[in-house]
Amino acid sequence: MEFAFSDEQEMIRTSAEAFLADVSDSAAVRAAMASEQGYDPTLWQRLCGEMVWPAIHIPEQYGGLGLGFVELAILLEQMGRRLLCSPFFATACLATPALLLGGSDAQKARWLPQLAEGSLTATLAYASDNRQGLDAVQASARAEGEGFVLDGVLRHVVDGHSADLLIVAARGAQGISLFAVDATTPGVSRRLKPTLDQTRKLAEVQLEQVYVGADALLGEAGQGGPLLERVLQLACAALAAEQTGGAQQALDLTLAYIQERQQFGRPIASFQAIKHRAADMMLEVECARSAAYYAACAAQEMLDTQGDAFVAAELPLAAALAKARCSEAFFHCAAESIQLHGGVGFTWEYDPHLYFKRARASEAFLGAPSWHRERIATALMGESA
Amino acid sequence: MKISFSAADEAFRAEVAAWLADNLGGEFEQLRFRGGPGDEHSFPEERKAWERKLAKGRWTCVGWAPEHGGRGLSISQQVIFHEEYARAGGPGRMGHIGEGLAGPTIAAFGTAEQQRRFLPGIVAGTEFWCQGYSEPGAGSDLANVKTRAVLDEASGKWRISGQKVWTSLAHESEWCFVIARTTPGSVGHQGLSFLLVPMAQPGVTVRPIEQLTGTSEFNEVFFDEAETDATNILGAPGDGWKIAMALLGFERGVSTLGQQMLFQNELEEIIRIARANGAARDPLLRQRIAEAWGGLRILRYNSLRMLSGAQDGALRREAMIYKLNWASWHADLGKLAMDVLGPDAELLEDGPYQLGRLQSMFLFSRSDTIYGGTNEIQRNIIAERALGMPREPRVRA
Numbered sequence: 001m002e003f004a005f006s007d008e009q010e011m012i013r014t015s016a017e018a019f020l021a022d023v024s025d026s027a028a029v030r031a032a033m034a035s036e037q038g039y040d041p042t043l044w045q046r047l048c049g050e051m052v053w054p055a056i057h058i059p060e061q062y063g064g065l066g067l068g069f070v071e072l073a074i075l076l077e078q079m080g081r082r083l084l085c086s087p088f089f090a091t092a093c094l095a096t097p098a099l100l101l102g103g104s105d106a107q108k109a110r111w112l113p114q115l116a117e118g119s120l121t122a123t124l125a126y127a128s129d130n131r132q133g134l135d136a137v138q139a140s141a142r143a144e145g146e147g148f149v150l151d152g153v154l155r156h157v158v159d160g161h162s163a164d165l166l167i168v169a170a171r172g173a174q175g176i177s178l179f180a181v182d183a184t185t186p187g188v189s190r191r192l193k194p195t196l197d198q199t200r201k202l203a204e205v206q207l208e209q210v211y212v213g214a215d216a217l218l219g220e221a222g223q224g225g226p227l228l229e230r231v232l233q234l235a236c237a238a239l240a241a242e243q244t245g246g247a248q249q250a251l252d253l254t255l256a257y258i259q260e261r262q263q264f265g266r267p268i269a270s271f272q273a274i275k276h277r278a279a280d281m282m283l284e285v286e287c288a289r290s291a292a293y294y295a296a297c298a299a300q301e302m303l304d305t306q307g308d309a310f311v312a313a314e315l316p317l318a319a320a321l322a323k324a325r326c327s328e329a330f331f332h333c334a335a336e337s338i339q340l341h342g343g344v345g346f347t348w349e350y351d352p353h354l355y356f357k358r359a360r361a362s363e364a365f366l367g368a369p370s371w372h373r374e375r376i377a378t379a380l381m382g383e384s385a
Numbered sequence: 386m387k388i389s390f391s392a393a394d395e396a397f398r399a400e401v402a403a404w405l406a407d408n409l410g411g412e413f414e415q416l417r418f419r420g421g422p423g424d425e426h427s428f429p430e431e432r433k434a435w436e437r438k439l440a441k442g443r444w445t446c447v448g449w450a451p452e453h454g455g456r457g458l459s460i461s462q463q464v465i466f467h468e469e470y471a472r473a474g475g476p477g478r479m480g481h482i483g484e485g486l487a488g489p490t491i492a493a494f495g496t497a498e499q500q501r502r503f504l505p506g507i508v509a510g511t512e513f514w515c516q517g518y519s520e521p522g523a524g525s526d527l528a529n530v531k532t533r534a535v536l537d538e539a540s541g542k543w544r545i546s547g548q549k550v551w552t553s554l555a556h557e558s559e560w561c562f563v564i565a566r567t568t569p570g571s572v573g574h575q576g577l578s579f580l581l582v583p584m585a586q587p588g589v590t591v592r593p594i595e596q597l598t599g600t601s602e603f604n605e606v607f608f609d610e611a612e613t614d615a616t617n618i619l620g621a622p623g624d625g626w627k628i629a630m631a632l633l634g635f636e637r638g639v640s641t642l643g644q645q646m647l648f649q650n651e652l653e654e655i656i657r658i659a660r661a662n663g664a665a666r667d668p669l670l671r672q673r674i675a676e677a678w679g680g681l682r683i684l685r686y687n688s689l690r691m692l693s694g695a696q697d698g699a700l701r702r703e704a705m706i707y708k709l710n711w712a713s714w715h716a717d718l719g720k721l722a723m724d725v726l727g728p729d730a731e732l733l734e735d736g737p738y739q740l741g742r743l744q745s746m747f748l749f750s751r752s753d754t755i756y757g758g759t760n761e762i763q764r765n766i767i768a769e770r771a772l773g774m775p776r777e778p779r780v781r782a
Contacts, residue, residue: 004694275768308389
C-alpha cells in the first residue's frame, strides 16, 4: 500500500503541468472555445506527437505506452486545471476504455493504434434522453443480414460533431449492445449544439438506417449493458480527476486575486471571513483529490488482468463517490471563486466564469451527484439496483 | 500509487485478527466496542487490565521503534493493526495518550535517561498519561498559559501552581505532561516549559466536569505547589512551545484509522436501524446516508495519503485538513443518527439520563468540532499555513 505518486508519476505530473501552463492559458482556451471545432488542431497534434498522451493507457502491443489509469488521471487533473479544450477526454476516457474492455483482438488492432497516435478521434454516444446511466440508452439496434441497423437520436455526445469514430450504445431484442461506428457511415448525421460551457462541445448525433457490419459489434449482442456500466465507471473516475484539477485551479486563481486585492487598506485575504472560505475550499479540493486518486487506483486494478480483485471490486462505488464529491467540490470552488473575486468575478474578462461553467457542465455529465449517491445508497441498503 | 496490500501484509492481518479473536473474550468480552469517545469513563480498571494483556502480546506501541520497546511496524502494518483492532471491537485505549502523544514526544525530545524511565511503563500498560495543555484562559489561545513552575534549587524540585481544564483521563493517570510558564513575566510562546508531573500527590486535585452528556470524561486539574523532580523537564526551560507544537504532529498518525473504524461501526448501526424502521425508504435520508458513507471513505483515503509518501515530518495539506474534516463529518453523523431514529431518538434507555449509544454519540459529537482545536482555529491554521494567507493580528496587552 503506497497511496502517493511514484517518482515516475511525479515526473509525468510536473511535465504535464508545465506543458499545459504554456499551451492552454486563458487566451488559448478562449480561442478554442469560440471555434466551431472546439479545439486547436495544431495543439492536438502536439499532444499526440510530442506528449503521446492519448497512448498513455493503451497496451504496447496496440501502439500505446502501456501505462495505467493512475497515469491517465494525473494528466486529466492537469488538463482540468487549465480547462484544456481538446478531444482527449472523449477519445481517451470514453471511447478507448470501451475498446479496451469490449473489443476483440481484431477490433483493438484496428482502432487502438490509430487512437494511440491521435490520427483518429473518437467518442461515446449512449444517451437518447435526459435520463442518467443505462436508462438513457434508447437508440435501437436490429440484426439484419450479417450486420445490424441502427436508428435513433443520441444526445449530449461529447465532441460528437468532430469525432471520427463513434462508440454507439443501442437497444436490441436481447438488450443493449455497443458498436464501433465510423462517423462517415451513411445515415449518420451530426449537429453541434451551442452549450453553456463552451470549453466542452456537445453534439446531437442522428442515426437513420445506419447499417454496420458484424465487425462493429463490441462483445456479444445484447450483452453491452455491463460493458457500458464499466465504461461509464471508468469515465467517472477520469472525469473526477479532471474536476479535481478544475477545483484546485479555481482555488489557486482566487488565492492569487485575494492576496493582491486591497480594501480598507489591507489585502482582503487578511479578513477571517475570506480566510475561512478559502480554507473550506482547500478542504473540498483535498477530499476531491483523495476520492479521485482512489477511484483511479481501483480503475487500474480493474483494467489490469493481474490486478487485486478486492480493490477492483471497489470500482463501482469508488467511481460513484469520486464523481459525486469531485463534482460538488469543483462547483463549490468555482462558485466561491466568483464570489471572492467580487465584481470582476462577474465579468467575461476574468476567468472564474469559465471554471464555473465547466464545473456545472461536468456535474451533470455522466450522472449528477444525487444520482450517484442514490446508487451508493442502494448498495449500502443491500437492495438490488 | 497502489492501494492494495501485499501478501505479507495480509498474513499480518490474519495474525492480528487471530490474536484478537483469542484474547478479546472471557473477562474482556464486556469491553468490546466500549470506552471510545463519549464512553471513556466506562470500565477504567478493566480497560487497564486489557492494556496489560495487549502488552503481553506486544500489541501496544506497535509503531514505536524497537529500541523504545515497539514493534517498528511499517505504515501498512500499523494501518492493518488499527483496522483489525477496531473491527474486532477492541475497547477504547486507556493508554492512547501515552502511546500516541507522551511517548513519541519523550522519544523525540527526552534524554536517554528520561526514555529509560518513562517509555517502558507506557509499553507495558502500567503507567498512564494525561495532557495538561488547556486552561480556563488558554483554550484556542494556548500560548496564554498562566500555570507557572519554579525550580526550587534547595529541594531539587519544580513547584507548579495553576489550573488545567478539559483533561481527559486525569483521574486515571499516573502522569501528566504540563505546559507551564517557567520564566516569570514572560508572555505568549516565550518562557514556557514542558514538564512531566506525577498525579498522585497532595498538590494535585482532579475534579470531573459534568458534560452535556451527563457523563464526565474531562476534568479540571488544580496544581497547588505540586512537585516534580528537576530532571522531569523535556528539552530546556523555554522549549515548551516548540515541543508542544511538535506533539500536535504526532496526533495525526495511524491511530486515525482506528478512529475511522469506530465511525464505520456507528454508520453500520445507523444503516441497520434505517433498514429496520423504514427510514431507508426516505429519499433524503438515503442521500445523507450515502453522503456519510462517502465522507468516511474519504477520511480513510486522506489518512492513507497522509501516511504514504515521504515521512519528512512536514505537515502536508491532507494532514492539515484532517481534524476539520473528521470533526465536521462526525457532527453530521450524529444528527443523521437522530434523524434516522426519528421519534424514538427521544426515548432514553433508562433514567435518570442513561443514553443509548447513538444518543451518546449525537451529543458527544458536539465536542468534536471544539476540542483539539476548534473548527474556526483549524480554518485559521489551514488558511495561514497551507494557503499562505496573512496571519491573524495579535493584540498585545
